[in-house]
Amino acid sequence: ILFLLAQMLQAKDGRALIGSVASCSQTIGSSGCLFLAYKAVKQKVIDFIPLKTVAIIWVLEIHVVIYSIGIMDFHLLVANAAFMITSGLLLLMFFIYPTKAPKTKPSNSLPPASI
Numbered sequence: 001i002l003f004l005l006a007q008m009l010q011a012k013d014g015r016a017l018i019g020s021v022a023s024c025s026q027t028i029g030s031s032g033c034l035f036l037a038y039k040a041v042k043q044k045v046i047d048f049i050p051l052k053t054v055a056i057i058w059v060l061e062i063h064v065v066i067y068s069i070g071i072m073d074f075h076l077l078v079a080n081a082a083f084m085i086t087s088g089l090l091l092l093m094f095f096i097y098p099t100k101a102p103k104t105k106p107s108n109s110l111p112p113a114s115i
Contacts, residue, residue: 019075026079033086040093045101051094058087 006014061084068076
């Protein structure tokens with residue numbers, strides 16, 4: 001339906017419409033990183049996310065942001081800047097919280113028996 005609507009518009013307006021929708025959907029998709037950051041703060045550990053994946057995504061987003069500035073594409077810049085910021089926030093969580101859950105000894109609720 002979106003493509004049919006864009007086809008009815010002039011070429012420039014159709015591209016702007018498709019770019020806006022794609023930019024919005026990618027920006028909304030980047031909120032997944034915010035959920036993972038929330039989960040890390042809540043659990044006080046970040047053992048459920050691989051560091052290498054987050055670091056590679058962040059570096060790739062930096063490259064795409066630089067590219068979008070170079071070609072002056074606003075839609076590409078907004079979407080990837082949002083993703084770069086949220087993945088950067090997630091990357092910071094690796095420096096704040098431990099990457100492995102601390103091992104705790106099971107607590108014995110009974111006091112030691114005295115004879």
